Ligand code: 5GP
């Protein structure tokens with residue numbers, strides 16, 4: 143049994159635990175993205191040939207553009223009821239275990255492994271493998287696989303390249319350093335299908351998505367002397383375009399790309415919930431803004447669910463930005 147500890151786990155300690163356990167559940171965060179899913183799938187794909195039992199838990203449906211991931215069809219919102227008591231639950235890409243949602247059974251802290259790259263991770267597990275400098279959780283997993291001596295097969299390489307391309311925005315975000323490109327080249331050499339990933343994640347949009355993006359951009363607001371650009375998508379807009387929440391992904395990226403903008407926000411008001419996506423161009427830390435409002439994330443990309451109305455959410459973000467000097 144591993145001891146609860148505050149300090150971060152080393153690669154060797156995590157790998158010793160991976161070797162010792164017989165069964166694993168890879169847990170991804172709600173509204174999953176390519177990093178949380180790809181990281182867990184890559185780890186599972188590497189562990190199964192070692193004779194381990196591997197399951198994947200996700201409470202939400204897999205987004206259409208991530209169903210190409212190897213073994214995506216094995217991801218489920220339930221887990222078998224005959225799991226051994228020493229099953230290791232591997233939380234991928236989560237600053238806190240609450241990001242896994244509400245449907246996990248109670249899990250002892252000693253049976254939790256937390257693999258993540260977020261700022262301000264809450265260290266909720268017995269083993270916390272947190273590498274804040276990594277571009278994606280997938281590259282944290284790659285370190286584990288190398289220490290484990292696991293072969294990087296083409297499906298694993300595709301899963302890992304997906305995590306990188308997701309979290310670097312197709313190599314465009316500032317977290318794309320030389321090391322990221324070297325690892326990506328290595329994944330391609332090992333058989334990762336970059337064109338498939340590019341097509342599925344960055345192209346292949348439904349027509350409804352394109353017209354929805356058009357309306358969200360046409361109704362965008364710009365304020366604070368051009369430094370804050372924001373827009374809203376609500377249920378009525380989705381209905382008008384025949385779109386759904388998955389079709390909103392790229393909107394905030396467009397808002398951030400406006401000349402002079404420091405922070406972009408997309409307010410998504412769906413079924414009574416207000417979700418906020420925040421993006422920064424590097425001067426303002428949107429992680430701290432999201433955290434102040436109950437969410438979290440990274441310096442340049444963060445999110446939250448606002449416990450109130452849409453107008454209140456917009457006002458709260460404005461106030462938080464003013465407090466940050468925007
Ligand atoms: P998105 O705007 O794409 O929903 O989220 C951007 C990033 O912010 C995510 O990759 C995740 O790191 C973080 N994030 C989004 N929503 C939440 C939230 O509700 N709580 C926390 N702690 N982080 C979030």
Ligand code: MN
Pocket residue numbers: 177178235259277278279309
């Ligand atoms: Mn990530």
